Amino acid sequence: MxxxxxxxxxxxxxxxxxxxxxxxxxxxxxxxxxxxxxxxxxxxxxxxxxLGDRSRWNPEDLLVGSTSACHKLWYLHLCAEAGIAVLDYVDEAEGTMVEGAKGRFTQIVLRPRVTVRAGDDVDLARRLHHDAHEQCFIANSLNFPVLCEPSIRTE
Structure with missing residues (x-):
């Protein structure tokens, strides 16, 4: 390739x-x-x-958001290819950062709540999160774990 x-x-x-x-x-x-x-x-x-303004985006918010969005885009792509119709997708992602000699993120946890079309393969829809994680450009660029705790339901 x-x-x-x-x-x-x-x-x-x-x-x-x-x-x-x-x-x-x-x-x-x-x-x-x-x-x-x-x-x-x-x-x-x-x-x-x-000393930042809480009404504005900070770099940490953007990192967590970028990771979540990248995973979602890959997931939707893989579901479309697999014939699974995703009807709704909401991720309540959370990143953990610690301060020390050097501040750093220790993990991001993605918690996507996905609704798929009735009759679609829920087990496959769940497994495709693993494949989306493997493909995610952002997650592949990070030096800390990105965990995924999806929930899948049908309409």
Missing amino acids: AHREHKYHVTVTWTGNQGTGTSGYKAYSRDHEIGSAGKATILGSSDPAF
Whole structure:
């Protein structure tokens, strides 16, 4: 199989200079904007634990969200190929980060609740989560476990 390379261009612009820049730890806002050509801007900050704005997305939220979204996209693809009609998909994903000499994530747990068409193979629908995890570009790039605890029901 030929290897293809994809590049992603994102601009992060700090918008938190409150007049004196980073003259002190509490002298500036952590606010920023994440943009990419032709897409809506994402308003970002840091986690409130690090003086961020809780109404904005922080990098940790985005990492957990990216992992969940990638898994979902692969899962939907694999279900479509297998003839399973997914009618609803909601994931209550949770990431765990610890602080120490270096802060790091220790795991992400995906908890997708999936509804499939009546009569579809529920066991296969459950197993396809494993295959989606194996294919997920984001999960394959992480150095910590991504666990999946799916629940499948029929309409």
